[in-house]
Amino acid sequence: MSNDEAFHDLLALLQSNSQQSLDDLVEWLRIPSVSSDSGKIAEVRRAGDWVYEKFSAAGLQTRIIETEGHPFVFAETPAVDGQPIVLVYGHYDVQPAEPLEDWISGPFDPTVRDGNLYARGATDDKGQALTHIQSVCQWLAAGNPLPLQIKFLIEGEEEVGSGNLERLLPELADELACDCVVISDSGQYANGQPAITYGLRGIATYELHVQGPSQDLHSGSFGGAVMNPAIALCKMIDSIVNGDGVIQIPGYYDAVQPLSDSERQQWRQLPQTDEAFAAGVGVNELFGEKGYSTDERRWARPTFDVNGLTSGHQGEGVKTIIPAEASAKLSFRLVPDQDPVKLTEQLEQHLRNHTPPGVTWNLKSDHGAPGMLAATDTPFVDAANVAIEAAFGTKPVMIREGGSIPIVTRFQEVLGCDCLLLGWGLSDDNAHSPNEKFCVADFHRGIEASARLWHEIAKRAQ
Known part of the structure; x- marks a missing residue:
């Protein structure tokens, strides 16, 4: 045979x-x-x-x-x-x-x-x-x-x-x-x-912990006098990316290589539309870094995302406190030539420059890999x-x-x-x-x- x-x-x-x-x-x-x-x-x-x-x-x-x-x-x-x-x-x-x-x-x-x-x-x-x-x-x-x-x-x-x-x-x-x-x-x-x-794409993941008062405080007795760690955490996260989807960490884009014209043209000819993609993931509108197509943004541009947020009372009903701490799980998707070790240094410096008064923080690096x-x-x-x-x-x-x-x-x-x-x-x-x-x-x-x-x-x- x-x-x-x-x-x-x-x-x-x-x-x-x-x-x-x-x-x-x-x-x-x-x-x-x-x-x-x-x-x-x-x-x-x-x-x-x-x-x-x-x-x-x-x-x-x-x-x-x-x-x-x-x-x-x-x-x-x-x-x-x-x-x-x-x-x-x-x-x-x-x-x-x-x-x-x-x-x-x-x-x-x-x-x-x-x-x-x-x-x-x-x-x-x-x-x-x-x-x-x-x-x-x-x-x-x-x-x-x-x-x-x-x-x-x-x-x-x-x-x-x-x-x-x-x-x-x-x-x-x-x-x-x-x-x-x-x-x-x-x-x-x-x-x-x-x-x-x-x-x-590569990846770099982190856990960011923000510490405020030594214990939860009554928001009526202490609100307005003590920085709320949850608010501080949100401000720190907000400083990382602007409203156009551009990462604000100095040096973040230094190693990013531009896409070739031929590659961008090839991807534009792919059959899926933005409308179909949005419908497939259940959103009414797409968002991302300006100047790039959806496929370019999700395949070949670096990104930042919040994967989880924890702070304060999570049970049923209202508990009016200033939480003692807040934390977030963060991830960056990296493109070829970006170094996750270098990113950790850049991120730590950026957070030091954008820490609200009255809180301290600790950044734990989880795992990273290049694209x-x-x-x-x-x-x-x-x-x-x-x-x-x-x-x-x-x-x-x-x-x-x-x-x-x-x-x-x-x-x-x-x-x-x-x-x-x-x-x-x-x-x-x-x-x-x-x-x-x-x-x-x-x-x-x-x-x-x-x-x-x-x-x-x-x-x-x-």
Whole structure:
């Protein structure tokens, strides 16, 4: 049997096994593997064990790599002479599910509604990672060797910054050595319009704590005489960004490289309108840095956001106090060449210059990573174009992504490899939010695209 004939038999097998593939995803999603929750340590490990067993049962050489936190799962198929090596990266940990009351069905009770599978982790990232796992496991189940070597690294700490992977990556470099890293942890450009992502923004996150009086004070007895920490915090936050969406921290834009005219023109030709984008996220009007399109602002311009605010009485009814303290969780999305370490220095100086009298503050840096750009003129990108068009019925467009996958830049630096970011999700999949979902049809198309990708990469190396 020729390689092409064997591949077409594989595609038929993928189709016949589609329900089992979905059942596998449902089983994995039932495990509440929230890596940021110390009470879920055993559940996170159980999710790692699940994928370990999946690989082992398919015959891959598999091992658990222990860390100071949650473990990695490493698996590989046999080497193939004269063919490139591909490393598939994904993660089995998920975000917290709160607020639970906003979920229509339970976050860890996977439910199919209107062609979508709803559960925490459905699209970020268990569902997308499983497309590649299924394509390889079913290829081997068909009784045919893969045309190239594929390695997997599935970790359990992506949602908390991948600190252990970043630290251990140089030690694992020989074992993970590859020509290209394939990651599916992003999205399509729009429903029915698949994409290849060639750039990611970086990230820097912080917690800002503002302290005022030594205890809560009666707002009638002390109001007007003592600075309210909640008001001070709001003033400090307000000083960071102006009404046009421009960050006011001195030096913040110094390393930002301007977009090329050709790139801006390419993005203007993408099919989505501002009106459709606004409707998709449930707002009546968009906002952002003046002088840039919506896609430019969310993909290739740096930003600042407040992720959480805490101060004063949070219970039912009114409690008239001046709170003793206030805090905020902050994040910056960075573009290539911006340095999160340098940003911390700039932010601290800016806050010192904009601290209201009568309060003190402490800034805790959480995690940071630079942005990245991948080459677009590689045989891997060419193979992905063909594979995705065949599976989805539409040629993919080339985009950047506003989110961050902190480890991608480190893969480029340490492994010296190309990167393919192939997202099967949609912008309304509610990643990190209640009612996260994954389109069932796109899950199956992702499995097919993955299988076609291995076939197309091998053809180009012959």
